[in-house]
Amino acid sequence: MKTTAEKEITEVTTDSISYRFKVKSSGLVPRSLALLAVIIIIAILAVIMFNIFLDGIGIISWGFLTQPPQQGMEAGGIFPAIFGTVALVILMTVAVLPIGVLSAIYLHEYTSPNSKITRLIKIAINNLAGVPSIVFGLFGLGFFIGFIGTGIDSVFLEGNRPVWGQPAIIWAALTLSLLTLPVVIISTEEALRTIPPELKDASYALGATKLQTIRRIIIPQAMPGILTGAILSISRGAGEVAPIMFTGAAYYLPYLPIKLNDQFMELGYHIYVMATQSPDVEKTKPILFGTVLVLLVLTFLLNFTAIFIRSKMRRRQISA
Amino acid sequence: MRRILVITTVFFIIAGLVAGGSSITIKGSDTLVRLGQRWAEEYMKNNKGVVIQVSGGGSGTGIAALLNGTTDICQASRDMKEKEYKLAAQKGIDVYRISVALDGIAVFLHEDNPVDELSFSQLKGMFTGAITNWNEVGGPDHRIILYGRENNSGTYAFFKKKVLNKEDYSDYTQTLPGTAAVVNAVSKDKYGIGYGGIAWAKGVKFAAVRKDNNSQAVMPSLETVSNGTYPISRELYWFFNGAPKGEIKKLVNWALSAEGQKIAEEIDYVPLPKELALKNEVK
Amino acid sequence: MPTGARGRTPSTISINVKLMEKYRFKQKSRAVEFLGEKFIALNAFIAIIAVLLIFIFIFKESIPIFTSSDVQKEASLHKMMIKQVYYEGRDAKWSWQPNSDVPKYSLLPLFIGTLKAAIIAMLVAIPLGVGAAIYSSEFSSKHIREIIKPAIELFAGIPSVVLGFFALMILATPLQKILGSTFRLNAINAGIALGFAVIPIIFSIAEDALTSVPRSLREAALALGASQWQVSLTMVLPAALPGIVAGIVLGFGRAIGETMIVLMASGNAAIISGSLTDSVRTFSATIAAELAEVVYGSTHYNVLFFIGTLLFIFTFAINLCGEFVLVKLKTRLQGEY
Numbered sequence: 001m002k003t004t005a006e007k008e009i010t011e012v013t014t015d016s017i018s019y020r021f022k023v024k025s026s027g028l029v030p031r032s033l034a035l036l037a038v039i040i041i042i043a044i045l046a047v048i049m050f051n052i053f054l055d056g057i058g059i060i061s062w063g064f065l066t067q068p069p070q071q072g073m074e075a076g077g078i079f080p081a082i083f084g085t086v087a088l089v090i091l092m093t094v095a096v097l098p099i100g101v102l103s104a105i106y107l108h109e110y111t112s113p114n115s116k117i118t119r120l121i122k123i124a125i126n127n128l129a130g131v132p133s134i135v136f137g138l139f140g141l142g143f144f145i146g147f148i149g150t151g152i153d154s155v156f157l158e159g160n161r162p163v164w165g166q167p168a169i170i171w172a173a174l175t176l177s178l179l180t181l182p183v184v185i186i187s188t189e190e191a192l193r194t195i196p197p198e199l200k201d202a203s204y205a206l207g208a209t210k211l212q213t214i215r216r217i218i219i220p221q222a223m224p225g226i227l228t229g230a231i232l233s234i235s236r237g238a239g240e241v242a243p244i245m246f247t248g249a250a251y252y253l254p255y256l257p258i259k260l261n262d263q264f265m266e267l268g269y270h271i272y273v274m275a276t277q278s279p280d281v282e283k284t285k286p287i288l289f290g291t292v293l294v295l296l297v298l299t300f301l302l303n304f305t306a307i308f309i310r311s312k313m314r315r316r317q318i319s320a
Numbered sequence: 321m322r323r324i325l326v327i328t329t330v331f332f333i334i335a336g337l338v339a340g341g342s343s344i345t346i347k348g349s350d351t352l353v354r355l356g357q358r359w360a361e362e363y364m365k366n367n368k369g370v371v372i373q374v375s376g377g378g379s380g381t382g383i384a385a386l387l388n389g390t391t392d393i394c395q396a397s398r399d400m401k402e403k404e405y406k407l408a409a410q411k412g413i414d415v416y417r418i419s420v421a422l423d424g425i426a427v428f429l430h431e432d433n434p435v436d437e438l439s440f441s442q443l444k445g446m447f448t449g450a451i452t453n454w455n456e457v458g459g460p461d462h463r464i465i466l467y468g469r470e471n472n473s474g475t476y477a478f479f480k481k482k483v484l485n486k487e488d489y490s491d492y493t494q495t496l497p498g499t500a501a502v503v504n505a506v507s508k509d510k511y512g513i514g515y516g517g518i519a520w521a522k523g524v525k526f527a528a529v530r531k532d533n534n535s536q537a538v539m540p541s542l543e544t545v546s547n548g549t550y551p552i553s554r555e556l557y558w559f560f561n562g563a564p565k566g567e568i569k570k571l572v573n574w575a576l577s578a579e580g581q582k583i584a585e586e587i588d589y590v591p592l593p594k595e596l597a598l599k600n601e602v603k
Numbered sequence: 604m605p606t607g608a609r610g611r612t613p614s615t616i617s618i619n620v621k622l623m624e625k626y627r628f629k630q631k632s633r634a635v636e637f638l639g640e641k642f643i644a645l646n647a648f649i650a651i652i653a654v655l656l657i658f659i660f661i662f663k664e665s666i667p668i669f670t671s672s673d674v675q676k677e678a679s680l681h682k683m684m685i686k687q688v689y690y691e692g693r694d695a696k697w698s699w700q701p702n703s704d705v706p707k708y709s710l711l712p713l714f715i716g717t718l719k720a721a722i723i724a725m726l727v728a729i730p731l732g733v734g735a736a737i738y739s740s741e742f743s744s745k746h747i748r749e750i751i752k753p754a755i756e757l758f759a760g761i762p763s764v765v766l767g768f769f770a771l772m773i774l775a776t777p778l779q780k781i782l783g784s785t786f787r788l789n790a791i792n793a794g795i796a797l798g799f800a801v802i803p804i805i806f807s808i809a810e811d812a813l814t815s816v817p818r819s820l821r822e823a824a825l826a827l828g829a830s831q832w833q834v835s836l837t838m839v840l841p842a843a844l845p846g847i848v849a850g851i852v853l854g855f856g857r858a859i860g861e862t863m864i865v866l867m868a869s870g871n872a873a874i875i876s877g878s879l880t881d882s883v884r885t886f887s888a889t890i891a892a893e894l895a896e897v898v899y900g901s902t903h904y905n906v907l908f909f910i911g912t913l914l915f916i917f918t919f920a921i922n923l924c925g926e927f928v929l930v931k932l933k934t935r936l937q938g939e940y
Contacts (some may be wrong), residue, residue: 127922276496277499488700
């Protein structure tokens with residue numbers, strides 16, 4: 001059977017008068033316009049990075065990275081924010097990775113791509129990816145804190161001070177894990193597609209069951225994709241502010257979040273707070289730019305790693 | 321990879337089960353957050369083992385937290401509303417209020433703005449949108465750019481009540497998420513005007529404020545707010561559930577002591593007059 | 604897509620005894636197998652459950668707008684949409700003043716603000732995103748493409764709070780000078796930064812659509828004597844057009860829902876005006892700015908969740924449309940797949 005496009009081509013060739021091309025024009029105009037778009041985009045990227053780098057690099061030092069803020073954030077470092085961000089994304093990854101990987105495996109190994117259930121799940125995943133981050137924040141507040149957290153409290157401690165029914169790092173992490181779920185699923189799926197079917201056949205031939213094949217063959221083979229997904233979701237999660245504003249991020253804390261129901265400081269939120277609420281904008285400007293630089297470098301490093309792993313994986317796919 | 325994940329999970333779960341030691345939570349007004357934070361810093365330095373957690377978010381957030389029982393101390397730049405008192409009574413919360421410092425709401429102008437003083441009626445006109453050009457108040461011929469706070473902040477409500485006689489702000493008021501953002505915006509806008517606590521202002525100039533045509537224009541300062549001559553000033557509150565006891569009581573009385581009030585003064589808050597501070601101490 | 608891997612792996616496995624040992628599978632019971640599948644399936648359904656829960660829990664908090672007469676006195680659907688006379692003797696108007704003595708919850712100023720910021724974002728992002736996608740897929744060599752794509756992925760990796768920060772601290776002042784606008788923080792300032800967030804989305808979807816146009820189509824046109832760019836503009840572009848449109852639509856969805864950028868860079872004044880140099884207040888920024896300080900369970904709280912519901916429904920619809928177009932396009936371009 002011919003594709004629609006190929007049919008069109010047949011029509012084109014028979015009806016070639018309407019597709020008679022003038023050979024002479026060089027196409028310089030469309031080409032340079034398209035090139036201009038690329039140049040502008042890269043220039044914007046450069047301007048953003050240059051400005052932030054220039055104003056932020058001065059303050060970056062070991063002390064800045066390892067000290068807590070002092071004197072009402074007018075001095076000191078951003079260690080608690082870095083720690084909070086790391087703790088947050090670790091928790092988030094712990095929650096999202098198994099769910100995301102298993103979802104992708106289910107979609108790829110257990111169902112046919114055209115079945116109703118697959119289509120439904122895919123629609124849900126795509127929509128989840130499109131839900132605005134602030135809506136995730138509302139949801140985290142309404143569901144995790146208001147429903148689950150308060151629910152736990154009402155069962156275990158009647159009338160006392162809430163332990164779980166309040167903003168906390170665990171709720172922020174879970175909210176973020178829903179937000180980043182599509183990222184993990186999509187990149188795991190991509191990796192699953194690169195696994196040669198012969199491998200699976202060989203595994204079955206050796207007497208392995210489906211579950212064993214998944215555990216011993218498919219997951220190890222898909223590891224680069226899973227890793228890419230994890231890294232991209234961490235990069236995304238580390239930069240999101242709107243979902244954690246109401247679910248656990250705090251303006252200032254004198255201690256680090258070590259319990260699941262602690263609040264926490266976070267780099268992105270710290271930037272927002274410092275940019276809008278710091279007492280002396282001029283004085284805190286270096287700290288502010290330094291914080292932005294740290295966040296930017298962090299997300300860029302993560303993205304670079306993901307891009308690198310993925311390009312290696314794609315090369316494997318081509319050579320396979 | 322998996323091992324790392326497992327270990328961290330287990331660590332967090334165990335850590336989560338071990339309930340922490342004595343910690344005091346302070347939550348609420350953005351106007352007060354700096355003061356609370358400084359007090360916490362100093363108090364923790366002198367009293368090892370006490371952990372004080374300070375967060376902002378606004379007076380509304382603090383009051384909501386107090387009503388939900390998620391904070392020990394609620395900082396607020398306004399008194400609780402009737403609705404909130406009612407809600408507190410419903411929830412069996414015995415609201416205990418003391419003032420811990422004073423605050424003057426300054427009117428911010430750009431440093432190059434030739435206008436030096438404004439009366440209440442002029443301010444009202446400007447912020448409600450009746451006066452739109454600076455030349456109506458003795459300035460250059462240019463549109464007035466209004467900056468204000470988000471509509472649930474204590475500062476917003478106080479300025480509205482005191483200066484605007486409860487009328488609405490002009491729709492053209494740009495509402496910014498923090499007083500610092502207002503200060504920052506006005507410092508970059510030649511024709512801007514904003515308002516906010518005097519503790520926040522750097523890089524802008526204050527306007528002297530006249531209550532009516534017969535009275536003198538007063539610049540906001542430590543003295544004028546403290547002695548009550550500056551007309552737009554208010555008390556800043558701490559709210560508790562019942563009279564504070566134990567460590568919290570110690571903290572409160574320390575904050576009201578000469579030492580605590582001096583720290584407030586150092587970071588541009590206005591200390592309470594001595595008699596009021598004494599009166600507020602928890603017995 | 605590779606049509607199938609050619610036999611590197613099977614031979615490796617078949618001759619390697621050590622590998623045979625490694626892959627000697629123990630018999631497992633059917634129950635384990637069954638439960639395992641069910642467990643994996645359960646995970647896959649979390650995405651569906653999550654979407655449903657998000658809708659339910661956000662909508663739940665806005666229900667009083669439809670049921671409680673107390674809430675409706677201040678904020679009924681009618682009052683949120685239609686001009687209201689708030690004070691006797693004054694003109695009817697649309698106004699967002701939730702903390703007034705007469706609370707006003709008109710959504711129109713917010714709607715206009717959201718639309719203005721999003722439209723500017725699209726004006727920035729469409730030419731740049733589509734242009735770059737065309738360059739990358741049609742005109743560039745493989746090497747150049749391997750620079751462009753990661754660069755744009757890095758762009759996508761910039762957290763929105765950083766873009767908001769950039770617009771607030773760096774972009775706003777020079778932009779005001781260029782535009783000569785009265786407001787330093789305005790729809791254009793926020794819209795440009797918002798556009799930066801949308802570019803990568805449009806780029807990646809448009810690029811994907813362009814590269815998935817079958818080679819046979821290009822070759823046929825080339826054979827007819829068309830030059831490279833003529834092929835691109837007259838054959839490939841029209842064929843991939845639905846995909847590009849889908850990218851634009853999905854980008855628009857992002858522009859409507861993005862929060863931190865507009866919260867920091869738009870000035871947040873709820874104004875009804877046609878001017879793009881006025882400040883704007885968007886739906887998303889309104890939620891972010893006001894929710895933290897609102898009295899729980901109050902009318903204001905309900906209205907903010909109602910706005911969240913609207914955002915959710917709107918982006919849901921946009922995503923559904925975008926996906927639909929993309930799936931159609933894929934089947935059209937790859938008939939037998």
